[in-house]
Amino acid sequence: MAEPSTTLSPAPSSEAPAGRRAGIGDALRALELDTRMVGMIGALAIVWIGFDILTGGAFLTPRNLWNLSVQTASVGVMATGMVLVIVTRNIDLSVGSILGFTGMVVGVLQARILPEIWGFDHPMTWVVAVLAAVAVGGAVGAVQGAVIAYLGVSSFIVTLGGLLVWRGAAWWVTTGQTVAPMDGLFKRLGGGFEGAIGAGPSWAVGIAAVLLSVAAILVTRRRRAGFGFPVRPLWAEGVVILLVAAAIVGAVLVVNSYPLPVPVVRRMMEAQGLSTDGTLPFVAHGFAIPVLIALAVGVAMTFLSRRTRFGRYVFAIGGNPEAAELSGINTRRVMVMVFGLMGALCGLSACIATARLNAATNANGTLDELYVIAAAIIGGTSMAGGVGTILGAMLGAMVMQSLQSGMVLLGVDAPMQNIVVGLVLVAAVYVDTLYRRGLK
Amino acid sequence: MSGLAMAVPAAAPLVEMRDVSIAFGGIKAVDGVSIDLYPGEVVGLLGHNGAGKSTLIKILSGAYAADHGEIRVNGEPVHITSPRDAKRCGIETIYQTLALADNVDAAANIFLGREKLTAWGTLDDHAMEAEARKVMGRLNPHFRRFKEPVKALSGGQRQSVAIARAIHFDARVLIMDEPTAALGPAETRQVGELVKQLKQEGIGIFLISHDIHDVFDLADRIHVMKNGKLVGTARVSDVTQDEVLGMIILGKCPPGAVPGPGAVG
Numbered sequence: 001m002a003e004p005s006t007t008l009s010p011a012p013s014s015e016a017p018a019g020r021r022a023g024i025g026d027a028l029r030a031l032e033l034d035t036r037m038v039g040m041i042g043a044l045a046i047v048w049i050g051f052d053i054l055t056g057g058a059f060l061t062p063r064n065l066w067n068l069s070v071q072t073a074s075v076g077v078m079a080t081g082m083v084l085v086i087v088t089r090n091i092d093l094s095v096g097s098i099l100g101f102t103g104m105v106v107g108v109l110q111a112r113i114l115p116e117i118w119g120f121d122h123p124m125t126w127v128v129a130v131l132a133a134v135a136v137g138g139a140v141g142a143v144q145g146a147v148i149a150y151l152g153v154s155s156f157i158v159t160l161g162g163l164l165v166w167r168g169a170a171w172w173v174t175t176g177q178t179v180a181p182m183d184g185l186f187k188r189l190g191g192g193f194e195g196a197i198g199a200g201p202s203w204a205v206g207i208a209a210v211l212l213s214v215a216a217i218l219v220t221r222r223r224r225a226g227f228g229f230p231v232r233p234l235w236a237e238g239v240v241i242l243l244v245a246a247a248i249v250g251a252v253l254v255v256n257s258y259p260l261p262v263p264v265v266r267r268m269m270e271a272q273g274l275s276t277d278g279t280l281p282f283v284a285h286g287f288a289i290p291v292l293i294a295l296a297v298g299v300a301m302t303f304l305s306r307r308t309r310f311g312r313y314v315f316a317i318g319g320n321p322e323a324a325e326l327s328g329i330n331t332r333r334v335m336v337m338v339f340g341l342m343g344a345l346c347g348l349s350a351c352i353a354t355a356r357l358n359a360a361t362n363a364n365g366t367l368d369e370l371y372v373i374a375a376a377i378i379g380g381t382s383m384a385g386g387v388g389t390i391l392g393a394m395l396g397a398m399v400m401q402s403l404q405s406g407m408v409l410l411g412v413d414a415p416m417q418n419i420v421v422g423l424v425l426v427a428a429v430y431v432d433t434l435y436r437r438g439l440k
Numbered sequence: 441m442s443g444l445a446m447a448v449p450a451a452a453p454l455v456e457m458r459d460v461s462i463a464f465g466g467i468k469a470v471d472g473v474s475i476d477l478y479p480g481e482v483v484g485l486l487g488h489n490g491a492g493k494s495t496l497i498k499i500l501s502g503a504y505a506a507d508h509g510e511i512r513v514n515g516e517p518v519h520i521t522s523p524r525d526a527k528r529c530g531i532e533t534i535y536q537t538l539a540l541a542d543n544v545d546a547a548a549n550i551f552l553g554r555e556k557l558t559a560w561g562t563l564d565d566h567a568m569e570a571e572a573r574k575v576m577g578r579l580n581p582h583f584r585r586f587k588e589p590v591k592a593l594s595g596g597q598r599q600s601v602a603i604a605r606a607i608h609f610d611a612r613v614l615i616m617d618e619p620t621a622a623l624g625p626a627e628t629r630q631v632g633e634l635v636k637q638l639k640q641e642g643i644g645i646f647l648i649s650h651d652i653h654d655v656f657d658l659a660d661r662i663h664v665m666k667n668g669k670l671v672g673t674a675r676v677s678d679v680t681q682d683e684v685l686g687m688i689i690l691g692k693c694p695p696g697a698v699p700g701p702g703a704v705g
Contacts, residue, residue, distance in 0.1 A: 227570045307562040309555050312544070316552055319543035319589075326503060326539045327553035328524035386543035 030236040036380050036435065040395045047399060051406035058409050062258035066285060069255075070191040070356070072394075072401040073290035074099075074349040075368060079375040079393040080301040081342035084311075086376055087318040088338055089385035090155035094144065094162030095346050095372050099365030100170035102137045103350035106130075107179035107360020110186055126186035133347035140166065141343020142336055149335035163369065170362040180359035190356030191288040193264050199256045202286035206252035213244045256284040290352045294394070297345065302390045314338060318386035374421070375400055378428045382436075399424075452515030454479050454644040455531070455613050460499060460509030469495040470506075471668040472701055477613065477644040482635060484659035484676075485648045486688055492668040493648050494536070497615050500646075501533035502526035513613075524553075530612035534619055536648075538602040542591035546583075547572035549590055550605045575604045579634065596627040603631075607638065614638060615646045620654060632658060652681055652688075666691045669702025 051059040058064065078095050085092045110129045114122065144162050148155045181187075188195035197205070217240065224231045232240070260268075260283045266276045268283070305311035313334045316324040325331050349368075354360050379396030381388030403424060407417045453476040462470045470492045477483050485493045499506045502523040511518055513529045520526050526533070540549050547568040556564040556571070569586055576583045580600040585593060590601055599622065606614055616635075620628040635645060635658050649655050655662060656676055664671040664687040671687045678696035686692045693699035 223566045227566050229566070229569065303562075309557070309563065312548060312552075312555060312563060315544055316541040316548070319541035320539065322537075323539035323541050324552070326501075326523050326533070326535065327541075328522065328527055329553050386541075 027236075030233050031239060032232055032236070033240075034389075037389070037392060037395075039435075040379065040392055040399075044395060044399055044402065047402050047406065051402070051409065055406070055409045059406055062254050064405065064409070065254050066258045066288065068398070068401055068405050069291045070288045071405065072397050073191070073288075073294040074352045074356075075371045075375055075401070076294045076394045076397040077297045077349045077352065078342075078345050078368065078372040079379065079397045080297055080390045081338075081345040082372045082376040083301075083379070083381050083388040083390055083393045084305065084314050084338050085155075085342050086373075086381045086383065087314055087385060087388045088335060089318055089321070090148065090335070090338075091373065092141075092144075092155065092159045092162075092339065092342050093369050093373075094159040094166055095342065096365040096368035096370075097163045097166035097170065098137055098140050098343055098346040099350045099353060099368055100362055101140070101166040101173070101350075102133045102347040103354040103360045103364045104170045104173040104179070104362055105136050106133045106347075106350060106354055107182070108173055110183045111179050111181070111360075114183075121184050123185065125183045126189070129183065129186055130189070130348070130351050133351050134344045135347070137347025137350065138340045138344035141346070142340035144343070145336035145339025148339065149332035155339075167362070167366075170364075173362070176362055178359050178361045182355055182358050182360075186351070187355050187358055188289050189293065189351050190354070190358070191290045192356070193260050193285060195289045195355070196255075196260075196285040196287065197289065197292070198286040199284040200286075202252050202256055202284070205287060205292065206248050209248045210245045213248070214241055217241055217244075252287075255287050258285045259283060260285060290356065293348070293352065297348065298390055298394050305390060310334065310337065315386060320386075371397075371400060374425045378425060380432060382432075383429075452512070453477060454481075454514060455500070456512040456515075457496070457500060458510045458512070460496065460506050460511070462495060462499060462504060462507050468668050470499065472509075473665065473668075473670045474700075475663045475670065475673070477646060479612075479644055480639050480642045481661065482639055482645045482647055482659045484655035484662040485646055485665065486650065486652065486655060486662055486684065487665035487671075488650070488688060491665040491688075493665050494617060495668075496665070497533070497617060497646060497648055500526065500531060500613075501615055502531075527554075527609070530610065531615065532606035532609065532611035532613070533615040534602050534606050534617065536617040536621060538598055540590050540598060540602060543589050545589055546576065546586055546593075546601045546604075549601050550575065550608055552605070554609060571608070572604070575608045576600060579604055580630075595622045596624065596630075599623060599627065599631070603634065607643075611643060613644050613646070615648070617648045618650075619647070620649070620651070628654075652684060656681060656684075664688055664697075666702050670700030671702045671704075672697040672699045674698065 048060060078099070082092060082095065106129045109132055110125050114125050114128060118124070140162075144158050147153055147158050217237065221231050221237060231237075262280060265280050265283045269276050269280070305314065313324065313329050313331075316327070316329065317331050317334060321331060350365070353364055357364065375397035376388065376393040377383065377396070378399055379389070379392030379394065381393060400421060403421055404417055407420060412420070456474075456476045458474045459472050460470055460474070461468060461472055473492070473496055475483070475485070475496070485497065487493045495504065498504045500511065500520065502520045502525050505521045511520055513531070518525070518529050520529065520531075541552060547565065550572050551568045556567045558564045572586060576586075580597065583597060583600060585597070590598055593601070599619070603619075619631050623631065632654075635647070638645060647655060647659055659676055661673065661675050662679075662684065663673050664684065666688065671691045672693040674684070674694070674697035679694055683694035683696065686694065687697065691702055691704040693703040
């Protein structure tokens with residue numbers, strides 16, 4: 001098939017860095033894969049396989065991977081927002097406290113206020129709770145952003161203050177009392193077997209994801225070809241589609257081979273009036289709802305950062321704040337929006353964390369700011385600003401959680417776990433510095 | 441008002457700054473300066489470092505707001521308090537620092553703040569890249585590195601991106617702050633050619649430089665500043681380079697020039 005790729009670039013060699021040997025190098029270049037992202041996935045693979053060997057095969061089981069994905073969801077959601085914060089050369093130390101505060105608000109709202117209005121287990125309770133969490137979190141973040149952008153106080157100080165203020169505010173909501181239990185439907189946002197969607201819907205989600213990815217890749221290709229720009233060779237496009245599809249189908253297969261516990265299956269069958277004599281059927285968990293929320297947030301945030309003006313401005317501000325200002329970008333408004341978005345994501349994470357715990361406590365999310373920042377940094381977000389990806393941060397969150405989960409399986413003491421995670425963070429940034437220097 | 445307005449035919453000046461002042465912490469960086477620019481004219485703005493020329497021009501481009509004075513575009517008074525206001529008046533600036541976002545590509549820089557959007561309100565990167573290829577093809581036909589962040593580009597290529605950003609949006613007034621400071625001889629010549637071409641299209645250009653040869657090559661008129669004040673205004677054909685040096689260094693206005701408030705004696 002004729003490729004239009006040569007119409008505009010008579011000297012394609014000048015488009016690509018020269019000086020590498022032909023063969024595998026050329027093939028990899030044609031795939032246009034992000035080498036950093038490939039490195040991240042490689043690192044994750046090493047961590048996984050390493051732990052699997054050390055634990056004698058206890059790590060790479062559907063059960064452990066499923067739990068790992070649920071445990072990553074809350075930090076993963078917040079890490080996507082932290083990428084934008086750090087890209088604009090700021091930091092947000094208050095995310096764990098905002099999570100704690102909004103978690104308490106959500107707990108009180110659904111366990112005390114809403115039941116007085118429309119009784120327990122109302123189908124709208126969880127909707128109102130989630131919207132309230134996102135709104136409260138967003139408002140808290142926007143206020144901090146406004147102080148940073150318009151009053152000119154550094155984000156480190158404002159959010160350090162926020163870390164204390166909102167943790168204190170979380171205590172004040174109920175003067176320290178834990179609020180439990182949560183609404184039945186709301187609880188599903190936290191995972192567990194009630195919060196898993198089952199095998200059939202998981203296949204539906206997986207197939208839809210594959211189709212959407214393929215459509216996105218093909219639409220982009222056609223648009224580029226339409227303008228006469230260089231495009232990937234067809235075989236490379238095919239390989240990319242295969243890799244994406246394999247990752248998605250693989251994830252579906254994993255979550256669909258983690259069975260529900262036998263008593264749960266029996267109870268479900270009894271509820272449907274089926275006989276529970278003899279062998280019980282295999283009923284899979286499927287994707288956990290918090291994981292689907294985190295993945296949806298990841299897709300939405302990637303879209304926001306890559307395909308919208310807002311995202312473009314966030315990166316431009318990070319690259320050169322003065323240039324962004326001189327280009328006519330309202331940089332202060334963008335900063336308020338970045339911190340507001342960060343707060344809203346904390347609200348969403350508060351729902352996941354509260355639902356998973358089935359209780360709202362004022363200590364919820366303690367130290368999360370450090371895990372969220374570490375996830376973003378391990379995921380390749382540069383503290384110097386201007387560089388970072390949403391996917392990288394989510395992979396970073398996965399790496400952190402894998403280390404912790406793996407060490408728990410190995411029976412490593414809690415203090416030792418912190419030491420290892422701390423060292424890994426420093427080492428990851430060092431490797432990243434080397435990589436950047438290598439690019440020059 | 442400058443009596444030179446009579447020397448140039450046609451109506452009101454494209455841009456006029458009247459009695460403009462700005463102070464930073466009690467120091468008057470620009471003190472009662474009046475300058476003007478006509479369509480198709482290149483006006484050089486000369487002076488030592490710290491003479492106030494960059495500050496004056498930043499007032500016109502919206503980076504600073506003047507404490508006092510008036511700006512008129514085509515005879516109409518305008519309020520310029522941000523870069524957006526200036527761009528709305530057709531005033532584009534190529535800054536000495538280039539003011540590029542280093543981490544994004546050429547097209548993203550050219551369209552920064554004025555992105556093209558699709559029908560769904562998302563960034564239309566392909567359309568932007570297509571136009572970037574067109575405008576860059578005019579400025580720098582060998583440029584191919586559209587997918588790389590601009591920090592990977594050479595000084596001349598970065599300059600081309602900054603110029604492309606300024607001229608792509610139908611600028612009527614172009615401010616070039618030391619446009620050739622970072623360039624080699626070939627690239628400097630290229631910028632010179634571009635200035636002549638833009639001039640023919642009727643664009644008015646303010647050229648800020650301390651290279652007096654550059655200015656004599658390209659400018660029709662010059663304004664000289666010293667210590668924040670206007671020393672004088674002259675047609676390039678009416679003064680010698682030595683006389684202009686006298687204006688810059690001593691603030692002495694030669695007979696061929698119209699003295700301003702900053703002239704000595």
